[in-house]
Amino acid sequence: MEFRPGLENVVAAETTISFLDVENEEIVIRGYDLIELAETKSYVEVAFLLLEGKLPSEQERARFENELLAKRELPDVLYDVFSKLPKTTHPMDALRTGISILAGFDPLIDDRSEQANKTKSINLLGQMPSILASSYHLLNQQEVIPPDENLSYSANFLYMITGKKPTELETKIFDRSLIAYIEHEMPNSTFAARVISSTHADLYGALAGAVSSLKGHLHGGANEAVMYLIEEAGTKENFERLIKQKLANKERIMGFGHRVYMKKMDPRALLMKKALQQLSEQRGDFRLLEICEAGETIMREEKGLYPNLDYYAAPVYYMLGIPIDLYTPIFFSARTAGLCAHVIEQHNNNRLFRPRVKYTGKRSLKVQQ
Ligand SMILES: CC(=O)SCCNC(=O)CCNC(=O)[C@H](O)C(C)(C)COP(=O)(O)OP(=O)(O)OC[C@H]1O[C@@H](n2cnc3c(N)ncnc32)[C@H](O)[C@@H]1OP(=O)(O)O
Ligand SMILES: O=C([O-])CC(=O)C(=O)O
Numbered sequence: 001m002e003f004r005p006g007l008e009n010v011v012a013a014e015t016t017i018s019f020l021d022v023e024n025e026e027i028v029i030r031g032y033d034l035i036e037l038a039e040t041k042s043y044v045e046v047a048f049l050l051l052e053g054k055l056p057s058e059q060e061r062a063r064f065e066n067e068l069l070a071k072r073e074l075p076d077v078l079y080d081v082f083s084k085l086p087k088t089t090h091p092m093d094a095l096r097t098g099i100s101i102l103a104g105f106d107p108l109i110d111d112r113s114e115q116a117n118k119t120k121s122i123n124l125l126g127q128m129p130s131i132l133a134s135s136y137h138l139l140n141q142q143e144v145i146p147p148d149e150n151l152s153y154s155a156n157f158l159y160m161i162t163g164k165k166p167t168e169l170e171t172k173i174f175d176r177s178l179i180a181y182i183e184h185e186m187p188n189s190t191f192a193a194r195v196i197s198s199t200h201a202d203l204y205g206a207l208a209g210a211v212s213s214l215k216g217h218l219h220g221g222a223n224e225a226v227m228y229l230i231e232e233a234g235t236k237e238n239f240e241r242l243i244k245q246k247l248a249n250k251e252r253i254m255g256f257g258h259r260v261y262m263k264k265m266d267p268r269a270l271l272m273k274k275a276l277q278q279l280s281e282q283r284g285d286f287r288l289l290e291i292c293e294a295g296e297t298i299m300r301e302e303k304g305l306y307p308n309l310d311y312y313a314a315p316v317y318y319m320l321g322i323p324i325d326l327y328t329p330i331f332f333s334a335r336t337a338g339l340c341a342h343v344i345e346q347h348n349n350n351r352l353f354r355p356r357v358k359y360t361g362k363r364s365l366k367v368q369q
Contacts, residue, residue, distance in 0.1 A: 044061060124340065173278065193342055263305065310331075
């Protein structure tokens with residue numbers, strides 16, 4: 001039996017959902033190129049594509065978006081729990097708690113049929129913005145911002161976080177970031193969700209496990225860590241110095257490197273870099289763009305490493321006025337569509353995940369009598 005640390009290059013599932021075609025620099029989502037989807041479609045349309053396997057007609061999009069918007073209300077107990085959690089709770093932990101509580105409210109909890117799983121997925125996708133925004137506000141002893149009926153899914157999501165009606169450009173960029181995060185083949189969190197659902201566990205359990213995985217700094221938690229590093233530096237010169245110092249100490253720089261892209265730029269990072277350029281030009285404020293470009297150059301020169309999505313999503317979120325500890329929950333919220341598609345696929349064609357080990361421990365020890 002062959003052992004590959006980190007399961008590098010091990011094929012863990014057969015799927016029709018997505019594939020990283022690194023050679024051709026394409027992230028294939030149900031047959032489409034993710035970057036093209038991000039430039040031409042809305043998050044709601046790509047979520048529909050993931051769940052239904054095809055892009056929606058205009059009528060289907062409107063119905064689906066209305067369905068999501070109609071699910072925004074949460075059971076009262078969630079608001080109550082969020083307001084009672086220790087104020088130091090990270091919103092990712094509140095989010096995990098929220099998903100666990102919702103499980104108890106689902107009459108179809110143990111139904112793994114495709115239809116029941118789709119119903120759960122739509123409920124969760126609709127509720128996700130409310131969970132994020134309300135948990136953040138309640139943890140910070142602020143009023144919860146009620147949804148605005150007249151806004152699109154993404155505009156309302158941003159509004160419930162910031163309390164400000166976003167401009168058209170802000171909505172477009174936020175929506176694009178959600179598409180960038182929506183699905184990415186077999187990252188650690190998706191693998192976790194598939195492993196959990198392979199025991200016939202329910203979709204909520206699989207997603208709660210995925211939240212835990214995605215919170216880590218080597219995965220989704222990197223977007224927050226990037227922004228804290230930029231904030232700590234404040235200027236381009238300090239950022240360059242800080243990166244060099246960390247590299248000299250053999251520390252990792254968050255937002256760089258990727259198991260699959262290795263020494264190539266993540267196509268989604270370029271998408272978000274363009275968004276940062278747009279926001280910077282529109283505001284006449286190039287500070288974050290200059291800092292990030294300086295970091296990108298140093299990492300390429302010193303380590304031959306390129307930015308991943310988290311590196312450029314972080315300053316984009318900062319410029320959109322989003323609190324830093326919501327960056328990773330937003331990543332998860334966007335990823336919900338992809339994760340649900342994977343749980344559905346796993347449940348529809350299941351075999352229990354149960355790998356083996358390469359044992360390096362002791363043998364033949366005798367118990368002392
Ligand atoms: C949207 C996402 O979730 S993308 C991932 C977000 N995560 C990050 O940005 C965290 C920073 N990046 C990393 O830690 C890594 O690049 C990972 C975890 C993403 C991928 O790691 P792996 O494929 O396991 O590569 P591995 O950890 O073996 O690293 C290979 C080499 O590159 C170095 N390296 C990889 N990434 C970085 C980095 N960001 N900074 C400095 N060095 C790095 C490692 O130190 C290692 O060097 P060595 O061979 O001299 O020991
Ligand atoms: O693919 C990965 O390993 C991590 C990643 O970029 C993602 O989940 O978007």
